Amino acid sequence: MSHTAHIPSHRKPRRSASKMALRxxxxxxxxxxxxxxxxxxxANAAEPVTETIEMPTLTTDxxxxxxxxxDATQQAADSYELRAEQDAAAVKAAKQAxxxxxxxxxxxxxxxxxxxxxxxxxEEERASRAAERTTLSATAxxxxxxxxxAPASGSVGTVISFLKAQLGDAYVMGASGPNAWDCSSLxxxxxxxxxxxxxxxxxxxxxxxxxxxxxxxxxxxxxYWGGAGSAYHVGVYIGNGQYLDxxxxxxxxxxxxxxxxxxxxxxxxx
Numbered sequence: 001m002s003h004t005a006h007i008p009s010h011r012k013p014r015r016s017a018s019k020m021a022l023r024x025x026x027x028x029x030x031x032x033x034x035x036x037x038x039x040x041x042x043a044n045a046a047e048p049v050t051e052t053i054e055m056p057t058l059t060t061d062x063x064x065x066x067x068x069x070x071d072a073t074q075q076a077a078d079s080y081e082l083r084a085e086q087d088a089a090a091v092k093a094a095k096q097a098x099x100x101x102x103x104x105x106x107x108x109x110x111x112x113x114x115x116x117x118x119x120x121x122x123e124e125e126r127a128s129r130a131a132e133r134t135t136l137s138a139t140a141x142x143x144x145x146x147x148x149x150a151p152a153s154g155s156v157g158t159v160i161s162f163l164k165a166q167l168g169d170a171y172v173m174g175a176s177g178p179n180a181w182d183c184s185s186l187x188x189x190x191x192x193x194x195x196x197x198x199x200x201x202x203x204x205x206x207x208x209x210x211x212x213x214x215x216x217x218x219x220x221x222x223x224y225w226g227g228a229g230s231a232y233h234v235g236v237y238i239g240n241g242q243y244l245d246x247x248x249x250x251x252x253x254x255x256x257x258x259x260x261x262x263x264x265x266x267x268x269x270x
Contacts, residue, residue: 155194155270156220162190163236163244169253171246181246181253187222187234196269206231209267220270223263237266 163186172180177189184202191198198205206224217223219239224231235245238255243263246253 155196158194159190159220159236159270160238160244162193163238163253166246166253167244167255169246171249171252183234183246186246186253187236190236191269194270198269202226202231202234203229205234206265206267209269212266212268214263214266217266218268221266221268223258223266225261225264228265231264235263 166177166181166186169177170180171182173182174185175181176185181189184200184205187202187205188198188200198208202224205222206226207229209222211228212218212221217237219237221237223235223237223243223245225233233245235243235256237243237258241258242255243258244253244255247256
């Protein structure tokens with residue numbers, strides 16, 4: 001027996017060809033996988049460039065849409081708010097118009113009542129003055145003395161009463177009483193007793209009232225001689241075709257007949 005026959009061999013047993021081929025195939029597959037993975041990694045490393053370009057675009061579009069939606073929502077809210085304000089203003093305006101109309105109607109009614117009351121009062125005063133003038137005319141026509149005072153009640157009576165109280169006073173140009181007068185100062189003072197403020201001179205007094213035809217002259221009307229606005233003399237009609245005036249320095253304050261010195265015109269202030 002050989003001296004090496006019992007010494008075990010230290011060589012590794014040879015692998016079979018099939019096992020080696022299998023291992024080679026596995027290794028190749030792994031290497032291929034790694035290569036593919038590496039290639040994919042390189043591709044993926046390059047792809048974000050494309051994706052980073054596209055993503056902001058998508059994000060910007062989405063932000064724009066959101067902003068537009070917010071704007072549309074805000075516009076709708078503003079429109080609703082404006083409509084609500086307009087409706088409230090319309091309601092308020094209608095209410096105010098109704099109140100104004102009611103107030104205007106109330107004022108118109110009050111004005112109509114005041115005018116009616118004033119008209120009635122004026123008619124009553126005219127009737128009273130007409131009755132008073134009739135009484136004064138009747139007194140003058142009955143032959144009563146001119147120096148007898150007329151009734152003191154009423155504005156016309158007050159004027160006539162004052163005038164007759166001055167009978168016999170002197171005539172002095174420019175004088176204003178109490179014991180001397182000119183024609184216009186006597187007329188002015190007489191009507192002042194009835195609360196009527198007349199101008200001082202005859203020219204102005206001849207246009208101070210309502211023009212009256214001489215055929216319709218009544219007690220208390222102012223008579224004037226000369227043109228309206230340029231009269232040179234005035235007196236007051238006292239009824240029965242007579243008037244009272246501060247005539248001239250020779251006569252003083254007297255009662256005269258219109259037939260002897262016809263007037264040019266007349267005005268009525270009472």
